[in-house]
Amino acid sequence: KAGVTQTPRYLIKTRGQQVTLSCSPISGHRSVSWYQQTPGQGLQFLFEYFSETQRNKGNFPGRFSGRQFSNSRSEMNVSTLELGDSALYLCASRQDSGANVLTFGAGSRLTVL
Amino acid sequence: AQSVTQPDIHITVSEGASLELRCNYSYGATPYLFWYVQSPGQGLQLLLKYFSGDTLVQGIKGFEAEFKRSQSSFNLRKPSVHWSDAAEYFCAVGRINDYKLSFGAGTTVTVRA
Numbered sequence: 001k002a003g004v005t006q007t008p009r010y011l012i013k014t015r016g017q018q019v020t021l022s023c024s025p026i027s028g029h030r031s032v033s034w035y036q037q038t039p040g041q042g043l044q045f046l047f048e049y050f051s052e053t054q055r056n057k058g059n060f061p062g063r064f065s066g067r068q069f070s071n072s073r074s075e076m077n078v079s080t081l082e083l084g085d086s087a088l089y090l091c092a093s094r095q096d097s098g099a100n101v102l103t104f105g106a107g108s109r110l111t112v113l
Numbered sequence: 114a115q116s117v118t119q120p121d122i123h124i125t126v127s128e129g130a131s132l133e134l135r136c137n138y139s140y141g142a143t144p145y146l147f148w149y150v151q152s153p154g155q156g157l158q159l160l161l162k163y164f165s166g167d168t169l170v171q172g173i174k175g176f177e178a179e180f181k182r183s184q185s186s187f188n189l190r191k192p193s194v195h196w197s198d199a200a201e202y203f204c205a206v207g208r209i210n211d212y213k214l215s216f217g218a219g220t221t222v223t224v225r226a
Contacts (some may be wrong), residue, residue, distance in 0.1 A: 004156075033212065041148065043216035056212045090156055100212065102151075104156035 002027065004105035006091050010113045018079040021108045025093030030076040031055075033102060033108060037088040045088075049074055050096055075109050078110075086112045115140040115206050119217035126194050127225050134189040135219050136204030145207040146187040147214065148178055151201045160202075165186065174198070199224040 006025040013019050023033050034046040045058040049068035066076040072093075078085055088109050094103035116139045126132050138144055145164050149157040161172025163201040178189045187204060201221045205214040 006156075031212065035216075042218045043205075045213040045215075048212040050212075058213065092157075099145075101159060101162060102157075103159070106154075106156045109154075 004091055004093050006089075006108050006113060008104040008108060009106065010109045010111075011080050012113060014113050015081055016031075017081050018077060019081060019110060020075055021089055021091075021110075023074045023091030023093075023105060025074070025091075026103055029093035029095050029103070030072050031094045031096040032068055032072065033092045033094075034074070034076050034089045035092065036060075037090055037107070038084075038086070043090070046076065051088055061077050081092045081112045085112060115144065115208065117204050117206050117215055117217035119149065119202075119204055119220050121220045122218070123223070124174045125223045125225060128196055129193050131217055132189075132191045132194045132198070132222065134202050134204075134222070136187045136189065136217060137185050138187065138204070139185065142208065143182075146178075146180060146211070147205040147207070148176070148187075148189050149203045149205060149216075150174075150200045151203065151219075157203065160189070162206045169182065194222075194224055195226070196224045198222060208222045 007022045031050045032050040037043045048056045054066045063079045068074045090105040090107045092104045118137045120154045130158045147162045148160040151157050160176045161170050163170050166215040174190050203219045207214045
């Protein structure tokens, strides 16, 4: 069974640009969550999607958005990039039945210059 | 709100020695507790989880953790570390029907020969 796949793995953007990150969950997993990881703030929850609906959202500005498609793949978008958006963005999926066990992808490393 | 504290930022241990990583949580009801490990440039891998029942849980790679409700702790242990255990370890707490995890700041483990 393939794991959680995130693309791209690395990307560099400049301030003011926007970026879209993609996440393909484990087959059969309908829930996808996104986390931001930075040295200063650690791991912070961004949002969670299930069946194309956002179920939960963290404390991030509106520049951060996401969506989920009918095949459970998810994308997150950050508009008007700021230097502080440089981070590792981690996607995680779970079955949404039984235990709340998240399986994480390898992440997308975003650098904003 | 739930929160997690990992008091030790960095631990150095000799190969073959025992390891214990501390985790304290703040949550009003019975939490779901997790330990994840992250190697450089990688995502998070689940080591073990506690939902209910036996307070001593076994995980992968020879790790175990003990849930102590009276101390609000969920410490991770390994009897004999291997050089490959050098990584960053994260404790996380979640709750029933909540779809986000709150992570501690992490503990970096260095293994010396």
